[in-house]
Amino acid sequence: MKDLSLIANHIRQDIIRMLTRAESGDTASSLAVVDILVALYFGILKHDPRKPDWKERDRLFVSNGQVAPALYATLAHAGYFAKKDLLTLRQFESRLQGQPSTLVPGVEFNQANLSIAIGSALAAKMDGKTHHTYCLLADYEHQQGNLWEAILFTGSHRLKLTTIIDRSGIQADGHTEDILPLESLRKKYEAFNWNVIETDGHNIPHIIEAIEEAKNNKTTAIICHTTPGKGVSFIENKVWHKAPTKAQEKIALAELHAT
């Protein structure tokens, strides 16, 4: 597991470099989900970077599009494409679009959401497939009505589907509990007939354990408690939906012990 932490650290460094170069993008949210993505791509998902369209692969639908830099960096580290491409993030004519794009190998859908993950999981169920479907969501997305349509629907269907929630507690205008409180998120899910597991969103072994446990249970939401900007002191716990400056990049990389 020490190796996975090391991969996560390298991904964080890449995120800082990518966003600084792009001069835009959401640093705090991207850093927050790195350990979840590493747990998925290096510990959980049945996938093959050489065959992104492999039919038996597990599906991951990323609903919180602003973490695209973290997703792209993880995919590159997993071997889907060359790491040098990461620095083209958000550049004109790069396939690394600001929001997760199917131009990038390994990305399942443009502007995905839980409903699309449900549809994919339903198709798998109809066809007797064994793969699992995951949906990564931000906590603040739970302020949107159509997400609750999907949560209500899933609660009454037995699907091989797990949602993983990045409970970083920040959104565009501030902290979720100040903007429009979400608590108790657990009770809300339970009331919608879901199984809920809460875990530390930066402890990779715990995340893997939680996802494994979820697979054997009824439809489960894993609430991952994360720290916005995790790993960089001046971004941690801040509402920091922007890119680092050149000077900030230097400090951030030093903190991440970049060589």
Next chain:
Amino acid sequence: MQPRDAIADGLLEITKHHDIVVLSPDNAESTRAKTFAKKHPERFIQCGKTEQNMIGIAMGLAKEGKNVYAISHANPGRTFEQLKIASINNSNIKIIGTHAGLSSGKEGIHTLEDISLVRTLQNITIIAPADAHEARKAAIAAAIIHGPTYIRIGREKQPEVTKNSQFTIGKAEIMTTGKDCTIIACGNMVHEALQAAERLTKQDIECTVINNHTIKPLDKHTLLSSAKLTGCVVTAEEATNGLGNAVAELIGQQSPMPMRIIALNKHGQSGTPEELRAHYGLTADHIMTAVKEAILQKCENICTIIPEQHGMIETSFPFRISGGGIIKNIPGLHRALLTMDDTTFLQHCNKNKNDFSTWIREVFKKETLAEELEKKKTRLAMASTLTRWLK
């Protein structure tokens, strides 16, 4: 047969060959999705009222290779965000919108803006079938094309107009041909357009009627060729200007000409569909008026293009209009017809004689034109014929 039943039949027919899945948001009974659900419960997903969720689910299923039909009362306003995602992903989902236009009558709430809304999205095919036969054919044809498709139908049984038609998505069908005006219609308005065209023949006005079932992608070639031949266009649809705008964009950019749009521009109210159509201007009568306006404008426009004296020999045997006035050449006759009152016209053109035709034949020796004019017994029909000739 109602179009919704025809679509349900069509889907049952193709389930053998296509991996069909049908979704419904709690209106399976009224949309007839239930007909399918009874035969193939394993291929049917009841979504409850989660309509936005339903479109998302449809996209997820389609991504995994299913041929998905989401059948609901037409309401793309609610699911527009999801349709945009479908458009971006070129997701292979088929959406059937029933009870569109004024067809839900007494409910008092009507879906009118669906065609206009959906038309703004890329990649989406939009079909408004003219009757139950065409609705069935459209539902079947949609299984073969790839990409998001929106099929909108009315609630009630419509008069049959396409029983023997070939149906191809994206290929407009010419139902009748005429030289005076092109009427481009979709959905139930195709029948009204045919009625209007038939009644106009009694006034010697001949129309081309096109069943433009596919609003997107538009069959530009067929529409434009016909419009250029007739020199004016009327569109007719039971919706806000969806078809009308599509045709206006085409005509405005490729071949500007007089045009009238018959469409809905007001929210509806309770009433029978017939009462509402009469009130909101969606009948054959309204189409007839629009056709005559468009033809008149076409005739007037030619006056500015062709000066009265230009290139036309003035005769020394002028036409003397009853009650005063002299016509010296053919453009002059054209102009006089546009301003002449009907009583004067009837003194020269009635069942016993056609002075205009006789004058053209004897003075100008234009036999073909004279023959054509001889058949026309109304001012507008005669002016339209002269407009074509002058061009």
